Amino acid sequence: MYQASSIILFVFNLLLISAGPIRGEQLIVRETIPPVVTSQRVQSTPAATMKCPNGRTVEAHIFFCDTSDAPGDPNLATRQYFENTTRNYIFGTGENGIQSWFDYYSHGKIRFRYVVHPDWLRLPKTQEYYLKPLPGKPKSWNWPEWIADVTDTLLAAGYEHTDTRLPIIINPPNSSKVFMGGGAIHALKVNAPNARFLHLGGGIYLDDSDRYAYLRNEGVVIHEIGHFLGLPDLYNGTRGFNSWDMMGGAYDAAGFCGWHLHCLDWLDKSRKRYVVSTGSKPQTMTLTALSKGEGVFMMVIPDNPAKPEQLRSPWIIELNQPVLEREKNNGGPDKHILLPEATGVLVYRLEPDKNPVLQSYFREIPQDKTKRKPRPDYLNKTLYGPGDIFKNPEAPFKMRVLSIKDKTANIRLIIPKP
Template identity: 25%
Template sequence: MPGPALAEPRLASCALTRTDAHHSEGVDTWNSSYVRPDHPLDAVLVFLSFPDSAPRTTPAELTSDYFPATSQFFERASYGKFTVRPHAQRDWIRMPHTSRSYAIQRDWNADRRAAYLRDAVTAADKQVDFSRYDIVYFVADPDAPGVDSDATKVVNLDTPLRADGKDIRRVVTVFEKHPPDRLVLAHETGHVFDLPDLYHRPSDGKGDWDTYVGDWDLMGSQFGLAPDLFGWHKWKLGWLEPSQVACVRGAGATRLTLEPLGAGPGEGGSGSGTAGAEASGAGASGSRARSHGSSGSSGSVGAYGSSSGSGVSSGSGGSDVTGVRSYDSGVSDVAGGVEPYGLGARVFGSGRGTKLAVVRTGPDSVLAFEARGPAGNDDSTCAQGILVYRVRNETESGGGPIEVLDAHPHSESCWEGSVYPALADAPVALGESYTVPGEQVRIEVEDRTASGAWTVKITTG
């Protein structure tokens, strides 16, 4: 469905086109069939009980399972631009049929699911004015015998339900246990805003689900150590200003300053720095690493105890790159190869608050670069540095539309807490460089500013 244009003209060359793929990662336009979270939204929580089970919890207890945690996650992720305002019903609403009769499960029969939703809307409509709300959460009694916690999901309706003069196009159906999985409602709410699943679901239901992005985005796992939304998603949702996205074009080298993605207003990390500015350590305290086994690389040991072979090198790697152009805040289209610089020269930053750098790699793909560290929703991160990932706009939700590129492919970190230790140390650390496999793109992480921002050099071509 067509929507309003989102990308500034300067950013058009880096803004992937939105496609027909389910939850496409295109950012040139917004899909107007979804509500855009660029302002506070009102959500109703409707608590559903069943004739075959007497609830052992109260609506108030279940509300506290999800709020304020869900609102706080989005407030931090959006830098205060968005929040979910919950409106929880105080009483249970009785469904007309038993919990088992709906055959609730992850891959739910469409007719049974439709019957459940129709019954829920009809039962709740006597007490709920659906016209007042942007988001609908149907929360089932977690102790009812027919409730399956694996069935929690967002249901998108081809034919909307109608209540109180309003079309209900999607509903979040919650079947979680009490207490629920951490941040599960925030993950499902992300789908309400057209964000895709970033996990990999094995065909046999076994194996690892977190191979695409590991801990690095809520839409990959609500259990992640660093679950803040990718900068690409924040751009899509309207939480980044045009001046906070740097579109790197042309062959050559570009130096810029990236503010930590999780740092909100007044938290530091903005502005340009100078070479040799005070820098904090590159590894998160307490991180642990174990080797997959080296392929014989003689690369030096970098942060987190990982080998820096296979595309990662410490320091500049001997590269003598000239031709770097700095740019002013608000100018988000960067061409390499203009102004030479020398050793010890000023490190040119992008002005205040640049969160995301993008390099186009094809008609349907880009590389994205962002600084991740222990701030905001990432306060439990395993490692910090510049995270590199690939975005594809033609790939469906669940098929890997975003893939994190591992700057330390022969090591793992934080294996006691990470959802996928192989990617827990993926960021390029201070003093390291990384060449993207199969692409003529290289990033060098040169310094930290006194405020905590990262000065990097991206070379293309």
């Protein structure tokens, strides 16, 4: 029995890596990708059911909140600085403005404009109070109470929330950096008693000094707006998705991965395929980079090809987007190296039921690093290049990368007929 199984496996691999083009029968490819079915314990579904405000303008309402022990600038210098930054950079249409980014990824489906509320709003408790760690969590701070107080403060000031309004809370530069969670913008989901206040963006630490210059990276703002659009974080320390998506690495990523673009309805039908089966023989298929604007960018494979209408933990294949990699510099500042677009093929899987809090519900499937020459960059080790074969005991398919040239990859894929 063992000998027969070995022979079958050998023939299967031989078909996969054969050099000539092979056209199998009963290739089943669909344009429509069904939604992902999850258990009730999952807080929300990472499927194409998000209520993205496509075709509408999102109003970013900028509020300035301070505390009695960290008061805002009475001359409103902070507000003026932020308004200039907002107009020219964050919501600008220039090369580094987020509107340009969203124009590219959403194909112009979503637009932003900002509304500045000029007066400082005083929170009811002190910064010192909010900074007290939560019971049993010495490294935390009183985040839930801060959320509740900010919500009440905005509602008392007359703010009315809609699904196209994004509140962003600005704290003064003299507030604690720890209080601001490292100085970035935080997006929080808030269920106010009147159910009108659904999303809250909070906390940008503003400073003209160079030491906080990294905070002006528009990726942080895009990451938080991603939460507003319904996307979760893709990191929790152990199952991170690295920087293949802005929700996993806001400082290094270029954009959203294929599945998130699909969920937001930002990926045209012509750019994605639902590959159910290749029949009895491998099929040569082509992937093209997102920037090319045409051709198939993402392929989705069901976790159970026998029941393709019931997606639970699908597999995704796509070409990588550009990403910055960090490389240690002998005790000095980290070096940043650009990993270009279409360097390799990325394979990942959705596993929402294994992570019900929806942090890192993606799992990237790296190569067997023992069979590959070592490289200094960890992201590159995840990608599959020409000659590499993907095979995983959990996967219903095998793949070999034949070639990558001019932002186009040819792969040989086999999904046996169930």
